[in-house]
Amino acid sequence: METFEAITQRRAIKQYDPDHRMTAEEVEQLLSLAMLSPTAFNIQNWRFVMVRDPALRRQIRTVAWDQAQVTDASLFIVLCADLQAWNKNPDRYWRNAPVPIREFILPAIDSYYRGKYQVQRDEAMRSCGMAAQTLMLAAKSMGYDSCPMDGFDFEAVAKLINLPADHVIAMFVAIGKGTGDPWPRGGKLPLTEAVIEDRF
16 A cells, blocks of 8 residues: 555544454564654654453453453554663664764763653653554555554553553554444644644
């Protein structure tokens, strides 16, 4: 599927075939593509928690407004971010770069994030948002439907997945064989309202 077609056809689908299974190769391909999503300083701070245990999925569903896609989607990902990724052996993110680049970028990473919790969190959400969109567009290109989700109790889900203290949950992404149609598009703003030239 062409990129433009995947963008226009991707919709949030709520109903999935609970009996459909993605192959291991499909899942690996999808996650490998998601790993190409951009992150500031290449810190790759996203973490993709694939929830496969049916019992755990049912528990998550109970704290996610009983949304069926939690249990029925072929692939259910709790998209998280490591807020301290910038500080965990950051030289590994630039191991293949020439020495002058490493000598410039590593101090810049430290200066950008150290002591700045809001920056760390904002960057985590930006990174996860881009990774989620990559997942959904790649899924559509592979013939699958998807649904981004934030309708759940974040604290309850964090406990259920044993989220480390230095991580945050950004959203869920459900992927699978859709069995229902998307809701009609609610209406898009005109470009004249959404696009501003130079200044507000």
